[in-house]
Amino acid sequence: MDNSEVAKRLFEMAEMLEFKGENVFKIKAYQKAARNIEELEEDINILRQRDELGTISGVGEAIEAKIKEMLDTGTFKAFEEIRHTIPQDIEEIIAVQGIGPKTAHLLYSKLGVKDLQGLLKAAEEHRIRRIPGMGVKTEEHILIAAKRQLAEGNIGRFPLGVALPIAEEISKKLLDGILIREVRIAGSIRRWKDTVGDIDLIARSDEPEKAIEVFTVMDNMQEVLEKGNTKGSIIYKGNIQVDLRIVKDDAFGSLLQHFTGSKEHNVKLRQIALSKGFHLSEYGLKNATTAEQIPFSTEHEQYERLGLQFIPPELREDWGEIEAAMEKKIPRLIEVSDIKGDLHVHSNWSDGHNSIEEMALAAKALGYQYINISDHSASSKIANGLSEKRLLDHIKEIERLNECIEGIRILSGTECDILPDGTLDYSDELLEQLDIVVVAVHGSVEQDSKTMTQRIVSALENEHVHILAHPTGRKFGKRLPFAMNMEKIMDTALEYGKVLEINSSPQRLDLNDKFAMMARERGIKLAINTDTHSLEQFGNIRYGIGTARRAWIASNDVINTLHLKDICKLLGIS
Ligand SMILES: [Zn+2]
Ligand SMILES: [Zn+2]
Structure with a gap:
């Protein structure tokens, strides 16, 4: 362990x-x-x-x-x-917002509620309000929260941030042996979709049968579902299904393309193949008249043969990428190496694990030119938010560090709470002294759409604000997006020249792909930040980049691809 x-x-x-x-x-x-x-x-x-x-x-x-x-x-x-004395699915109930272990026990002992379905039923039948100390209001809250939990549909799906590290761990183990020469992660993970149903792996081996054998007995394997000559399927630790398919060299590209999906993308691709006289499958193209099979060792060759520009996996959703590829209009998408700095970083002044200096040096080692230290504001009490006095000390500490650390500029910022009434947690006089003001909603997340929208709109109207962090507030398995009118928030961001964040934390990925695309189409600038709370979490940037690529975002849509000099100019930093 x-x-x-x-x-x-x-x-x-x-x-x-x-x-x-x-x-x-x-x-x-x-x-x-x-x-x-x-x-x-x-x-x-x-x-x-x-x-x-x-x-x-x-x-x-x-x-x-x-x-x-x-x-x-x-x-x-x-x-x-x-x-053994506790009902098996009680976790489902404890995971519902507003219910802790104690309430779960009360519901269990008084009403026999053992799982999410049971909870929903009890709330709908108004049995919860009859428990002393619960009442109508609590019951209503529970009903809404339980419905949300169910509606989230995450049951049976895994957040990318859970699935990708497992896929990488298995790939590495497979490569450690001698039988497998190359492993690629395919499926929705390769497309950086934010949740995935299972893990698809593609591998090359001269001895497929033996390689499948090795796969089905690996560490942390819980159950073998299928064991064939070229295909194996297992349940891995964490209850996630992993499928492995193995080919020899020649059809590797075709296989990878096929199992990367999406289904919708592949359907359209097959139509294009047919119009050119071919059947397309995981084995490559087959000439419809001569039945000659043409396998492709790379995806590039297969797309080219179909008369298409290469389509990056993240775009393969049938969201217009095939039409664009026909006209050779697939844009150059943003890459991790385009990022020049991180504009949402926490230190141990609030709830981060490391000092400002440690964070700055780690960012410098990544080749970043700047970071914005955006510790929490006073209202975020659990996160050890900074009082006005501590924020002033924070500013001084950053000034001091900038004098002794070379090669990276530490920007002095905040992640300032947007209070329930739309005002900000710090005074304008204080905000004015900061280089970058990031704002975010943390408390009172259950507001209705009208109130929440107005709350965020008011914050964006403040002249000192630069970036809205994790705009919808969703957290996988914990919280659905706020009820809010995204159109209106984007209109305001555009009007006031504010930047929206793609938060790269694997728990968040917020904005998601669709909203990020909506922002790009409207010409709103984005920032791709990690919201890191420790040195390692700088690495999460790849999740934000994956999400951005799914939204067809290019380097020039994103402000933290700018060089230090240019971002200072853009944000009015002296
Ligand atoms: Zn936050
Ligand atoms: Zn944060």
Whole structure:
């Protein structure tokens, strides 16, 4: 088990104890230990070898013993014991906004609610309001939240940020052996779609059967669904299905193209092939009259043979890309290497893990010319938001660092809360002293569409504001987009020259592809930021770039592709 797995189990333990109504200190102890393990720099297995588990803050003797048990056996007895006393799908209920483990327990013990469907039913039949302390209002909130949770349709789909790292982990394992020469991730992951149903892998091997055998017995494999000569299908840790198809060299491009999809794109491609006298399949083109089979080792060759410009995977949705490719009008899409700086970065002044200096040096190592340190404002109390006084110190600290660090400019910013009434968390006098003002909605997210739209519009009308961060507020599995009128918000952004963010955090991807496309079509400028809270999260930029590419976005649609000098000019930074 690694650090995050140990932490996750301890968090689950705390949640179950809370569900059971156990001693609150005991619950807090598990949570604290879990949090500190999550943030450990070192591998917990190595600490254990050195017999230093006790040095982790919050890990006393009792929890230490449980960690050891976990590292040896993958679980611990107390956990298994309590787990058997709790309904299996209770997690679904705890995940509903506004319901914690305690409420879940109340609903379970009073009404026998065990899963999301049961919760919905109980709310619709007005049984929840009859529980002492719950009431009509609470019931209404639960009903809305439960419906949202169901409507989100994420059941059976995985966020890209979950699926892609697993696909990469499996690809690497397969390449570590000698049987497989090349592995490519295909399917919707390769198109950077924000949620995916399963993982599609394509590989090259001279011994397909043996390679499939290796695939079906790999670590973390939970169940084999299919094992053929050239195809295998398994359920991998985390309950995600992984399909592997193997070919020899000649048809690799055709196979990759076929399994990259999308279905809609491929349907249109087959029509084009037919009009030229060919049948298109995963094996390449087949001459309709002579039945001669023409396999392609690269996708480029296959598109070319069909008279089309090469179409990047992210565009393959039948959103006009085939027509554009016929006229050789596929644009040059933005790439990770076009990014010159990150305009949404947190430090340990608010809820980040690293100092401003560490963040700046990491960004410099990436070749960035600038970063905007945008720590949270005072209202974000859980995120240790900065009071006005601390923000002034923050500005001074950045001035000081800019004098001693060369090769990168640290911009002094904020991620200022847009308060429920549309005013901002800092005064105009204070905002004026900052280089870049990023604004965002964090609290009171349940407002109705009219109120929320007006709230954001008011913020965008403020002359000191530059960027609206994570505009819709969605978080995979946790929160749907705010109820809001995006047309109106975009009209305002355009009118006042404000920038909309594509937030690259794999939990968010916000704006999503469709909204990003809508913004681009209207001529609104975008910023692709990571919203990083630690050094590693700078790497999340690829998710934002993937989303932007799906929206046909080019480098010049995005402000943080500008050189330092030009972005300063654009935003009026001295
Ligand atoms: Zn935020
Ligand atoms: Zn942020």
